[in-house]
Amino acid sequence: MEAKVLQGMQSPTWIMREKIVMRKQDSSLQSFQKFGEQKWNGVPASCSLRTSKGRSHRLAVLRVSCSSGNVPASTLESGSLPTLLDESMILRNKAEEIEPYINGRCIYLVGMMGSGKTTVGKVLSEALGYSFCDCDSLIEQAVGMSTVAEIFKQYGESFFRDNETEVLQKLSSMHRRVVSTGGGAVIRPINWRHMQKGISVWLDIPVEALARRITAVGTSSRPLLHQESGDPFSRTMKRLSTLLEERGEAYGNADARVSLENIASKLGLKDVCNVTSTAIAIEVLSQIEYFLKK
Numbered sequence: 001m002e003a004k005v006l007q008g009m010q011s012p013t014w015i016m017r018e019k020i021v022m023r024k025q026d027s028s029l030q031s032f033q034k035f036g037e038q039k040w041n042g043v044p045a046s047c048s049l050r051t052s053k054g055r056s057h058r059l060a061v062l063r064v065s066c067s068s069g070n071v072p073a074s075t076l077e078s079g080s081l082p083t084l085l086d087e088s089m090i091l092r093n094k095a096e097e098i099e100p101y102i103n104g105r106c107i108y109l110v111g112m113m114g115s116g117k118t119t120v121g122k123v124l125s126e127a128l129g130y131s132f133c134d135c136d137s138l139i140e141q142a143v144g145m146s147t148v149a150e151i152f153k154q155y156g157e158s159f160f161r162d163n164e165t166e167v168l169q170k171l172s173s174m175h176r177r178v179v180s181t182g183g184g185a186v187i188r189p190i191n192w193r194h195m196q197k198g199i200s201v202w203l204d205i206p207v208e209a210l211a212r213r214i215t216a217v218g219t220s221s222r223p224l225l226h227q228e229s230g231d232p233f234s235r236t237m238k239r240l241s242t243l244l245e246e247r248g249e250a251y252g253n254a255d256a257r258v259s260l261e262n263i264a265s266k267l268g269l270k271d272v273c274n275v276t277s278t279a280i281a282i283e284v285l286s287q288i289e290y291f292l293k294k
């Protein structure tokens with residue numbers, strides 16, 4: 001199948017890297033991230049601020065992610081300084097702007113386990129006013145078992161995969177849903193035929209971040225991670241790396257790709273773990289917009 005995803009750096013419209021400075025009451029300078037300059041359906045996405053040099057800048061402060069002087073990042077992030085627009089508002093406006101073009105098609109989030117398909121999917125579905133569906137939960141319901149791990153243990157992986165395909169087939173006739181697929185849904189070409197009824201988006205997250213997230217919550221719900229030896233982090237890292245090697249190309253079949261590394265770099269964040277699920281959801285919409293315009 002032809003890979004439709006641009007692998008390079010894409011240019012979503014909402015993130016700008018420019019940094020600006022603004023004078024605080026105590027004269028200390030704080031550095032802020034400057035976000036999108038777009039107008040969101042009548043709501044200005046930026047406003048004017050006077051800087052220490054007297055220059056006026058258009059600015060939308062969503063989240064202050066850096067510390068300066070004696071003000072720690074956590075204080076800044078807690079909202080003690082003015083937050084002119086927050087990520088949620090940008091997400092809502094972006095969703096409102098793009099939804100007519102999505103036109104009720106389901107959005108399928110694909111990506112490795114732990115890539116945030118469920119977390120981001122819920123945020124996205126709420127913003128769009130779509131229902132959220134989790135494939136793993138639908139499979140559990142269909143089989144009448146309470147966990148995927150149990151299904152794997154009792155019936156094996158291919159039984160699970162057959163049910164996964166059935167669930168995706170049923171979803172393909174539905175509308176206005178954000179679907180969190182299982183990490184392995186991409187390996188069967190038939191699943192792509194079902195997902196092609198909607199718009200698929202690959203959440204591309206560095207393996208190390210995946211391993212950190214999964215180690216934090218434990219691997220009990222993810223049976224494919226139970227096969228390596230070693231400490232939990234290295235074990236998870238090793239298994240995820242192998243799986244990603246096997247599946248990388250398949251994820252590339254998605255209509256759009258959202259790279260956590262790209263978002264972090266555009267936001268000037270050193271650690272990809274500091275990118276919020278709302279910021280990722282905004283990027284999902286931007287990449288869907290980019291795909292629809294192609």
Ligand SMILES: Nc1ncnc2c1ncn2[C@@H]1O[C@H](COP(=O)(O)OP(=O)(O)O)[C@@H](O)[C@H]1O
Nearest residue numbers: 112113114115116117118119213217275276277
């Ligand atoms: N943007 C994020 N930053 C940090 N942790 C996240 C983020 N998104 C999800 N997580 C965490 O990663 C873990 C896996 O997320 P989840 O949404 O269940 O992934 P998936 O559905 O792709 O397996 C969860 O513990 C979740 O809280």
Ligand SMILES: O=C(O)C1=C[C@@H](OP(=O)(O)O)[C@@H](O)[C@H](O)C1
Nearest residue numbers: 112113114148182183184222223
């Ligand atoms: O990568 C995989 O093959 C799997 C991922 C899991 O879903 P998540 O991606 O939601 O963890 C689940 O479907 C099953 O354990 C298999």
